[in-house]
Amino acid sequence: MNNALVKDSTPMYSSKKSLAETVVGYCTPTLDAPFYVALEKSVRENVLHYGMQYLSTDGEGDINKQVRAVEDLLSKGIKVLILNPLDPKALIPVVKKAKDQGVLVFILDSFIDDDAPYISSVVANNELNGELLGAWVANNIKKPLLRVALISGNQGNPVGREKRLGFIRGLADAQILHENSTNFKIVTQGWGGWTNNGGLKAMEDILVAHNDINVLFAENDAMAIGALKTIKEMGMDGKITVVGVDGQKEAYQLIKQGRYSVTAQNSPAVLGEHMVTIIARYLNDEQGIKQVNYTQSVIIDSDNVNQFYNPQSLF
Numbered sequence: 001m002n003n004a005l006v007k008d009s010t011p012m013y014s015s016k017k018s019l020a021e022t023v024v025g026y027c028t029p030t031l032d033a034p035f036y037v038a039l040e041k042s043v044r045e046n047v048l049h050y051g052m053q054y055l056s057t058d059g060e061g062d063i064n065k066q067v068r069a070v071e072d073l074l075s076k077g078i079k080v081l082i083l084n085p086l087d088p089k090a091l092i093p094v095v096k097k098a099k100d101q102g103v104l105v106f107i108l109d110s111f112i113d114d115d116a117p118y119i120s121s122v123v124a125n126n127e128l129n130g131e132l133l134g135a136w137v138a139n140n141i142k143k144p145l146l147r148v149a150l151i152s153g154n155q156g157n158p159v160g161r162e163k164r165l166g167f168i169r170g171l172a173d174a175q176i177l178h179e180n181s182t183n184f185k186i187v188t189q190g191w192g193g194w195t196n197n198g199g200l201k202a203m204e205d206i207l208v209a210h211n212d213i214n215v216l217f218a219e220n221d222a223m224a225i226g227a228l229k230t231i232k233e234m235g236m237d238g239k240i241t242v243v244g245v246d247g248q249k250e251a252y253q254l255i256k257q258g259r260y261s262v263t264a265q266n267s268p269a270v271l272g273e274h275m276v277t278i279i280a281r282y283l284n285d286e287q288g289i290k291q292v293n294y295t296q297s298v299i300i301d302s303d304n305v306n307q308f309y310n311p312q313s314l315f
Helices: 034-049 064-077 092-100 127-138 157-179 196-209 221-233 251-257 267-281
Strands: 023-028 052-059 080-083 103-110 120-124 144-153 185-190 215-218 243-245 262-265 292-295
Touching: 023 034, 023 064, 034 267, 052 064, 052 221, 064 080, 064 092, 064 157, 080 092, 080 267, 092 103, 103 267, 120 127, 120 267, 127 157, 127 243, 127 262, 144 157, 144 196, 144 221, 157 185, 157 292, 185 196, 196 215, 196 221, 215 221, 221 243, 221 251, 251 262
Parallel strands: 023 052, 023 080, 080 103, 103 120, 120 292, 144 185, 144 215, 215 243, 243 262
Antiparallel strands: none
């Protein structure tokens, strides 16, 4: 197995049982972004590492298609479903159907409503990531007024909401701590659909209407990288502090170049390894597995980017 999937070179969990008869199905929300491609690869390699069988389907960025994709997996006799839901409520009925068929359901990278009968989930601590990024901006960007634009993924997404509310809270809290007041304004919010092109188009609209913004917070690096193309094309390179989330390789490259300010790590390799390890532990009848499990929160800027940048990384 690729050692890059093992966090901090820690030895992986050793299953006492043979898991060879276990068929695991993974449903990704989309494969239209490097993050999801890398996450699927991590899940697949970790499942195969434990000797389990692997099937996958793609929700293609559409809730109805994701529901049908899960139903397709259920028709193929899977015993374990790993689901990365596009919407916290729309997938509840199909998760209940999975449980009724005796399928063990685990949630990865996103959230699902508490009415869905799942066993355990692994997610980044998106709220804390946002808070750390907000505090970074407060501590590093000194202007009379921070005029902030937000580029969000898609409406109703709980992960995006946690990121942006965490960012606003972290920014406000750090400013109050040091200045006894706040000096920022959320000027506008755009929607980028989690993609480079979406971020590019959202930033075009933002700058046409608000060419005086000086901070951009994007809910993932892909949208921020797209926005940077617009920023450069409009002659505003260096005038806007760009903040993102995920720790994408291209974001690290831009940080090294001084064009991107800071990102928070949400490693698909760590997410996939952690999720499948929890499944292996559950199949070994281990007790004490938490329903919600968070990966570690780390922010990366020019001071520590070389510790995280790997030119061979898929993401």
